[in-house]
Amino acid sequence: MANTVIIGAQWGDEGKGKIADMLSEGSSLIVRFQGGNNAGHTIRVQGRETILHLIPSGILHSHTLCLVGNGVVLDPAVFLEEADKLAARGIDVSPARLGISKKAHLILPYHKQLDKAREAKRAGRKIGTTGRGIGPCYEDKAARVGIRAGDLDNPVLLREKIGHALLEKNALLSGLYHFEPLDPEKTAAELLALAPRLVPYLVDVEARIDEAAARGGDILFEGAQGTHLDVDHGTYPFVTSSNTISGNAAAGGGVPPSFFTRILGIAKAYTTRVGSGPFPTELLDDTGAYLREKGHEYGATTGRPRRCGWLDAVVLREAVRLNGFTDIAMTKLDVLQNLPALRICVAYEYRGQRCERIPQEEGALAHARPIYEEMPGFEDDISACGGFEQLPAAVRAYVRRVEELVGAGISIISVGPDRRQTIMR
Ligand code: IMP
Numbered sequence: 001m002a003n004t005v006i007i008g009a010q011w012g013d014e015g016k017g018k019i020a021d022m023l024s025e026g027s028s029l030i031v032r033f034q035g036g037n038n039a040g041h042t043i044r045v046q047g048r049e050t051i052l053h054l055i056p057s058g059i060l061h062s063h064t065l066c067l068v069g070n071g072v073v074l075d076p077a078v079f080l081e082e083a084d085k086l087a088a089r090g091i092d093v094s095p096a097r098l099g100i101s102k103k104a105h106l107i108l109p110y111h112k113q114l115d116k117a118r119e120a121k122r123a124g125r126k127i128g129t130t131g132r133g134i135g136p137c138y139e140d141k142a143a144r145v146g147i148r149a150g151d152l153d154n155p156v157l158l159r160e161k162i163g164h165a166l167l168e169k170n171a172l173l174s175g176l177y178h179f180e181p182l183d184p185e186k187t188a189a190e191l192l193a194l195a196p197r198l199v200p201y202l203v204d205v206e207a208r209i210d211e212a213a214a215r216g217g218d219i220l221f222e223g224a225q226g227t228h229l230d231v232d233h234g235t236y237p238f239v240t241s242s243n244t245i246s247g248n249a250a251a252g253g254g255v256p257p258s259f260f261t262r263i264l265g266i267a268k269a270y271t272t273r274v275g276s277g278p279f280p281t282e283l284l285d286d287t288g289a290y291l292r293e294k295g296h297e298y299g300a301t302t303g304r305p306r307r308c309g310w311l312d313a314v315v316l317r318e319a320v321r322l323n324g325f326t327d328i329a330m331t332k333l334d335v336l337q338n339l340p341a342l343r344i345c346v347a348y349e350y351r352g353q354r355c356e357r358i359p360q361e362e363g364a365l366a367h368a369r370p371i372y373e374e375m376p377g378f379e380d381d382i383s384a385c386g387g388f389e390q391l392p393a394a395v396r397a398y399v400r401r402v403e404e405l406v407g408a409g410i411s412i413i414s415v416g417p418d419r420r421q422t423i424m425r
Contacts, residue, residue: 071242
């Protein structure tokens with residue numbers, strides 16, 4: 001039995017969807033444990049693209065059970081829309097295959113309004129959130145006034161909680177942000193209208209995990225976003241509102257930390273970031289534009305162009321440490337083709353000194369200058385390579401150097417979006 005956690009090692013968009021989809025083939029159960037529909041996982045199977053925001057990527061394999069864990073914040077309408085789209089393609093999304101933890105918190109319209117209102121007010125210091133209400137929903141969870149999926153089955157409690165929440169939210173929305181206040185009865189009625197479709201999906205996730213484990217099946221815990229968007233360890237305040245690191249797979253999935261046997265980090269062969277925040281290796285030149293176009297670096301959720309730059313080994317080293325990666329999957333290596341030279345940031349220059357770790361003071365990373373090591377580029381098309389030894393020498397050298405610099409082995413290499421374009425080492 002292997003219980004694997006998949007974690008983004010950079011700022012999200014590392015290609016977790018493809019790897020999660022691949023590993024799902026051998027898994028009986030897939031659990032999402034944090035984030036919400038701020039995530040966008042793109043999976044390409046035989047030329048057909050699927051973008052998933054909430055439902056675990058494993059849903060494309062007919063034998064898996066896919067669960068949305070307690071650590072996720074779930075937008076009910078988005079969940080149903082996504083399920084409907086999959087169903088229209090003939091994919092079974094019945095409650096036999098898909099479940100939602102009763103403890104997962106729900107994103108309500110006022111969370112989305114507050115997310116947008118706050119961003120609009122943060123002139124000059126915008127976080128660049130996805131506007132999906134993620135932060136305000138997690139705030140309510142911590143403030144102990146959140147609406148949980150299990151409440152959908154209890155209309156009296158649900159109405160009472162929404163009424164209570166709106167006393168405060170409406171004061172903020174109309175008083176401070178000049179938005180229309182929301183009507184508690186209408187808000188509750190709209191949510192309760194979805195309840196008959198959602199309630200059958202409510203499950204005791206922990207019990208399902210125990211059952212799957214007892215049968216000896218492999219279980220996959222699918223993370224969203226990336227290590228450096230973690231609310232504690234990321235580039236605060238330019239982060240998401242949940243813990244994205246492997247430690248949260250336990251809390252957000254409902255299992256003990258000792259449950260995991262493999263912690264797989266997913267790292268792009270270069271670096272990208274969406275939204276605001278420091279990014280030492282960002283390239284604002286033709287090379288950055290080349291990576292964006294060749295790598296199709298546009299957000300799967302918001303369509304925003306992603307900021308692109310060289311691989312940052314300092315960022316990856318910290319991700320290896322924080323998550324305890326047993327191994328790494330390096331994605332999009334093919335995108336580096338035709339660059340005359342490849343650069344890797346091996347350390348920073350910060351306050352006149354060489355610095356091997358991420359400086360921790362708020363805003364400090366914005367003043368860290370990358371120190372690069374340069375390696376030869378490659379011209380061959382590697383997108384059809386089936387084995388590590390078939391890769392050009394320059395590519396193998398690049399992979400090996402990254403392993404040395406970050407302190408973890410690269411066990412999987414992705415050279416294209418399709419399931420088949422993957423090298424297992
Ligand atoms: P939020 O999660 O919508 O609150 O956004 C906070 C920050 O995290 C913004 O910079 C977003 O662009 C970023 N972010 C959130 N989800 C993802 C993701 O799945 N991939 C990449 N960036 C993300």
